[in-house]
Amino acid sequence: MTTLSTSLNKRPVQRIGLLAGAGRFPIAFAEAARKQGISVFGVGVAGMASDELHHLCDYFTTTSLGRFGRAIRLFKSARIDRVVMAGKVDKTVLFHPYRWIRHLPDFRAIHMMLRYARENRKDDTLMLALIREFERDNLVFDTPLNYCPELLVKHGFLTRRKPTPAQWNDIRFGWEIAKELGRLDIGQTVIVNDMAVIALEAIEGTDAAIRRAGTLCRRGGFTVVKVAKPQQDMRFDVPTIGVETLQTMREAGGRVLAVESEMTIMLDQTEVIELANRLGIAIVSLKADEIKLQMAS
Numbered sequence: 001m002t003t004l005s006t007s008l009n010k011r012p013v014q015r016i017g018l019l020a021g022a023g024r025f026p027i028a029f030a031e032a033a034r035k036q037g038i039s040v041f042g043v044g045v046a047g048m049a050s051d052e053l054h055h056l057c058d059y060f061t062t063t064s065l066g067r068f069g070r071a072i073r074l075f076k077s078a079r080i081d082r083v084v085m086a087g088k089v090d091k092t093v094l095f096h097p098y099r100w101i102r103h104l105p106d107f108r109a110i111h112m113m114l115r116y117a118r119e120n121r122k123d124d125t126l127m128l129a130l131i132r133e134f135e136r137d138n139l140v141f142d143t144p145l146n147y148c149p150e151l152l153v154k155h156g157f158l159t160r161r162k163p164t165p166a167q168w169n170d171i172r173f174g175w176e177i178a179k180e181l182g183r184l185d186i187g188q189t190v191i192v193n194d195m196a197v198i199a200l201e202a203i204e205g206t207d208a209a210i211r212r213a214g215t216l217c218r219r220g221g222f223t224v225v226k227v228a229k230p231q232q233d234m235r236f237d238v239p240t241i242g243v244e245t246l247q248t249m250r251e252a253g254g255r256v257l258a259v260e261s262e263m264t265i266m267l268d269q270t271e272v273i274e275l276a277n278r279l280g281i282a283i284v285s286l287k288a289d290e291i292k293l294q295m296a297s
Contacts, residue, residue: 015039016147017080017139018057019071021087022048024242024267025144025151029086030056032148041078043071045089065089066105068112068130072137083134084144085127085236091203108133122185124229127236143234145265153241153269155261158283159276163256167223167282168294169195171258174225175291182229188239191254193222206241207248220253227288228263242267246275254281261285 016033018040020026026042027050033040034056042057044050046064053060059078063070075083105113116129131141145152163171174192177200181187187201191213199213206226213222226239241259249257257276259266264285266272276283 015041015058015078015080016142017075017078017083018042018053019083019085020044020049020053021085021089022050023088023240024050025088025240025265026050026086027052027056028151028267029084029144029148032150036147038147041075041080043074045087048090049087064104066109068133069106069108072108072134072139075134075139076137081138081140082142083139084142084147085130086144088205088240090205091123091126123237124185124231124233127233131235141235143238145234145238151265151267151269152262153259153264153266153285155285155287158273158285159281161277161280161282163223163258163282163284166194167256170223171225171256171284171286172291172294174223175227175258175286175288178225178227179230179288182227183231185229188229188237189224189226191217191222191224193217198222207244210245210248210252210254213254214252217253221255222253223256223258224249224254225258226264227260232263238265239263240265240267241272243271243275246272246279246281249281250279256282256284258284258286261287 016038018026018030020042030040030053040057042053042060044053044062046062049062112129112133116132117125119125134141170192173195174190177197178188178190181190181200189201189206189209190197191199191210198217199209201209210224226241228239239259241264
């Protein structure tokens, strides 16, 4: 599992490339693919992807955030033609001092930015630019959820505790704002209390936004609303929650988590629900049409 030659000699019936970022999602994907007999050839973002992927992939290595050309060459040499993206990429590194030295881009990364991402640096712009650059070498991106659809949250109440009438008002209020935030491709999460926006997610990510809400709403009791973008591309940046989300809410004072059903990934679902029940946090999974009907009535 540690050498490219070993992986190639196996000649599995089915194989897929994994471009891995941080967090549990790449691990969950690799575990699911392995159970299905699919060989996973992984390339992770250095400093972000988990070392656990070395044991879950038939081949795994890392590359710098700006070295897309190396990832393309590795996939091509392994005769990979389908790739998935999974995991978080900390985009704040793009604003670090000396970022061009720390993450020295190769020719393919420079070409991608100049050809496909000149207009702006929004999430969708960057991810679609990456996909188009890989497609130049006939590497087609698939949604990882085709291989682990069970990670998508089902509709309904997921915990024993349910939102109060006031918290339902916050959910409906925050939902519309979160959808607009997603439409603008800024973020996917809004934190609300008493029909007032406490914090919005941007480049810092969900957990950092929740922590900021805790510093601004010291009495706690706020509601976290996380939804898919209206134009959500399921190949990347699908809303994701997990144990860490619940732990952050507990520390910051959050009491309700509302997510979009069938459009949100919940990692380690059993552990998340058990933890939420212990902490007294309500988790509810809703459909967009359901919220619209409630707002119209």
